[in-house]
Amino acid sequence: MKTPLLPLPSGFSASGVHAGLKAKGALDMGLVWSDKPAILAGSVTRNEVRSAPARRTERILKGGQAVRAIVVNTKFANDLTGRQGMRDADDTGRVAGKLLGVNPEEVLVHSTGVVGVPIPRPKIFKGVILGVEALSLKGGGDFAKAILTTDLVPKVSCRPVSVGGRTAWLAGCVKGSGMIHPNMATMLGYLMTDAALSQPLMRKLLREVVDLTFNRLTVDGDTSPSDSVVLLANGVSGAKTITNAGADYKAFRTALLGVCEDLAKSVAKDGEGATKLVTVSITGAKNDREAGLAAMAVAKSPLVKTAVFGADPNWGRILVAVGYSGAKVDEFKAKVDLGGYRVYSGAPKAGWSREKLRKILSRDEVEIKVDLGLGKGKAKVWTCDLTYDYVKINGEYTT
Amino acid sequence: MKTPLLPLPSGFSASGVHAGLKAKGALDMGLVWSDKPAILAGSVTRNEVRSAPARRTERILKGGQAVRAIVVNTKFANDLTGRQGMRDADDTGRVAGKLLGVNPEEVLVHSTGVVGVPIPRPKIFKGVILGVEALSLKGGGDFAKAILTTDLVPKVSCRPVSVGGRTAWLAGCVKGSGMIHPNMATMLGYLMTDAALSQPLMRKLLREVVDLTFNRLTVDGDTSPSDSVVLLANGVSGAKTITNAGADYKAFRTALLGVCEDLAKSVAKDGEGATKLVTVSITGAKNDREAGLAAMAVAKSPLVKTAVFGADPNWGRILVAVGYSGAKVDEFKAKVDLGGYRVYSGAPKAGWSREKLRKILSRDEVEIKVDLGLGKGKAKVWTCDLTYDYVKINGEYTT
Numbered sequence: 001m002k003t004p005l006l007p008l009p010s011g012f013s014a015s016g017v018h019a020g021l022k023a024k025g026a027l028d029m030g031l032v033w034s035d036k037p038a039i040l041a042g043s044v045t046r047n048e049v050r051s052a053p054a055r056r057t058e059r060i061l062k063g064g065q066a067v068r069a070i071v072v073n074t075k076f077a078n079d080l081t082g083r084q085g086m087r088d089a090d091d092t093g094r095v096a097g098k099l100l101g102v103n104p105e106e107v108l109v110h111s112t113g114v115v116g117v118p119i120p121r122p123k124i125f126k127g128v129i130l131g132v133e134a135l136s137l138k139g140g141g142d143f144a145k146a147i148l149t150t151d152l153v154p155k156v157s158c159r160p161v162s163v164g165g166r167t168a169w170l171a172g173c174v175k176g177s178g179m180i181h182p183n184m185a186t187m188l189g190y191l192m193t194d195a196a197l198s199q200p201l202m203r204k205l206l207r208e209v210v211d212l213t214f215n216r217l218t219v220d221g222d223t224s225p226s227d228s229v230v231l232l233a234n235g236v237s238g239a240k241t242i243t244n245a246g247a248d249y250k251a252f253r254t255a256l257l258g259v260c261e262d263l264a265k266s267v268a269k270d271g272e273g274a275t276k277l278v279t280v281s282i283t284g285a286k287n288d289r290e291a292g293l294a295a296m297a298v299a300k301s302p303l304v305k306t307a308v309f310g311a312d313p314n315w316g317r318i319l320v321a322v323g324y325s326g327a328k329v330d331e332f333k334a335k336v337d338l339g340g341y342r343v344y345s346g347a348p349k350a351g352w353s354r355e356k357l358r359k360i361l362s363r364d365e366v367e368i369k370v371d372l373g374l375g376k377g378k379a380k381v382w383t384c385d386l387t388y389d390y391v392k393i394n395g396e397y398t399t
Numbered sequence: 400m401k402t403p404l405l406p407l408p409s410g411f412s413a414s415g416v417h418a419g420l421k422a423k424g425a426l427d428m429g430l431v432w433s434d435k436p437a438i439l440a441g442s443v444t445r446n447e448v449r450s451a452p453a454r455r456t457e458r459i460l461k462g463g464q465a466v467r468a469i470v471v472n473t474k475f476a477n478d479l480t481g482r483q484g485m486r487d488a489d490d491t492g493r494v495a496g497k498l499l500g501v502n503p504e505e506v507l508v509h510s511t512g513v514v515g516v517p518i519p520r521p522k523i524f525k526g527v528i529l530g531v532e533a534l535s536l537k538g539g540g541d542f543a544k545a546i547l548t549t550d551l552v553p554k555v556s557c558r559p560v561s562v563g564g565r566t567a568w569l570a571g572c573v574k575g576s577g578m579i580h581p582n583m584a585t586m587l588g589y590l591m592t593d594a595a596l597s598q599p600l601m602r603k604l605l606r607e608v609v610d611l612t613f614n615r616l617t618v619d620g621d622t623s624p625s626d627s628v629v630l631l632a633n634g635v636s637g638a639k640t641i642t643n644a645g646a647d648y649k650a651f652r653t654a655l656l657g658v659c660e661d662l663a664k665s666v667a668k669d670g671e672g673a674t675k676l677v678t679v680s681i682t683g684a685k686n687d688r689e690a691g692l693a694a695m696a697v698a699k700s701p702l703v704k705t706a707v708f709g710a711d712p713n714w715g716r717i718l719v720a721v722g723y724s725g726a727k728v729d730e731f732k733a734k735v736d737l738g739g740y741r742v743y744s745g746a747p748k749a750g751w752s753r754e755k756l757r758k759i760l761s762r763d764e765v766e767i768k769v770d771l772g773l774g775k776g777k778a779k780v781w782t783c784d785l786t787y788d789y790v791k792i793n794g795e796y797t798t
Contacts, residue, residue, distance in 0.1 A: 049722030049730050080715050080730060082746025115715025116747045302701070302785075303793055310794025316479050316514025323448030331448050331479060347481025348515045386701075388787050394702055395709025395786075 006140030011236030016146025019127025030146035031131030037066030051079035196235030273389030285377030297325030305386035405539030410635030415545025418526025430530030436465030450478035595634030672788030684776030696724030704785035
């Protein structure tokens, strides 16, 4: 796998190392370090079952303190590991804090991977040492690779943002391929900036952006107990602190939304076994909530997702999924377009061509649009097709 | 495919014929006839998108009249076919009524198959003629075969029931393999009896029984716009009419529950591409509603279903699915058993064996039990594994 280019914002360094958790030298632990204390915002899974690292992250978010480092292992989720799991996560934070000369609570500890297996403490601790040794200003790409599990490609995005005439930088990377469904962040996501924002404003913004991006993403409808997205802002750019919803805030919001949308789409595109990125857009719903239900039902439907995989022009399944979504539907008013080609408008479109539709469904990116003709509600969701490889990957995951 | 034995109750005859809708002489239309007017109870899909036949069935159920016949075609769902679809369904009822000498509204017209394609009227009408000609007291097996689509085996069940000292008979058959998820009956189901019940009592009973059986069944989480289950009682046995919830009612309820449970399990077992029947039992939930949410989340989870397919001992996914189900979970109180083998009890069970678990998951029937340790809520759901063949079948359905 190629190492991606992920230029880090000023004051950040990172690394990705092989701690011996995975086979054959694969990167399996990642570390991020900020020279200055970074303001933290974050979203943690709403699954009732939460990994020890997810619970620990919640505790640190609640504490409100600035953070300095993140340690990630991507082999053992440390979930369903009993009381020992929290001790293991805390001790990982302690080891990193000791090595980096900071308080353990300034170190976020994240993990993902197989559940129900205790982490191998000596290997993890050794990984922290290796990670600290490897920290580098150019380590963003290695970090982005180290956080992956079943992903086939690293997922990175970055952009500049002008704050009060000064240029700050925003960079992000995520891992996520299966067990992807909203309800808070749906994977591990790391967003770093050398801009500065007041904590309340930054937390409100991240919630908003996560709702419009990572929470509009589904691969298999399974939410993970590990999922977390964090945004660290260390202010090293020297740009003035954004404290209210003015022009600087708007510019930063646009950049953050852009980065998160890039990352969310790249997760859908790299969904386990996926061959196609599928965008589902609903318009004309009674309201946005119903549009969201409808879009998500279509995006989750195994029947729609297998039909897209097989390029089978079985478009009826789309409206059928809208029909059980909870959204109001009048099938005599609804319209359905695939890749801009209308197949249904209150009734099947006379003369629609199976061959043309098959060609549209054979593209790398498929756009499904449904207009319900009932109101102004709209929503967009990203997903992928459901394939043999999804079954293969998940039928053999721990084997 | 072998023709099953389905002895019909007195006064019923049936047939299954090839009307030329499907290829190579496959049975594609079915007909049921009752010598005497039969009291009707029924459940129709709750999908907002409903096939013309489903809407027509609702109208007849609302009318409350007795019925005499059922016509089923299993190639064209007659769904999303615009206003013409209802005319086609009504005209099919008219043709059958004319041939059988009864009112069109005494004829139920059902269909399943591909959506968005108008039915070929001449072939369907010819099929009705063939079906009437072929009616026979021994035609139950042919009918049970004719109603199938992607099913690999016919699904039938029957039992005697003693009413006031007289023996009546109850027989049922269903079709259903994919697009199976509750919300009313989740497939086409036909239940026939020569007992007699008052209509209000019979309707209440069917609702109850459907909730305990067909609504506890999921294959892929997709509900169909065609799904209907009907119970016809013609009273030809001469057993006295059951009008209240006494001993006769109890006996009939037990028989009906048994038949419907047989049929629901056989649908899960024959789920598209399935290699295994999976039973998910939740106990100790805060209440029955939460137990139902938890059981359904586990049964729907693609990650659980692929792990069962691959016999991958990745049991953590079970509790993770319970965690996002909406049910309250305390992972330190929960217990998980697979095929009677405990793997988790507040923490992973020390020394659980991957090899033993792999053997359990390799069986034809897999029982997943979760005790949440929080209350008295319980629920059971039937499902199947998610396999390559599910993807294959649904990626090529119309092709």
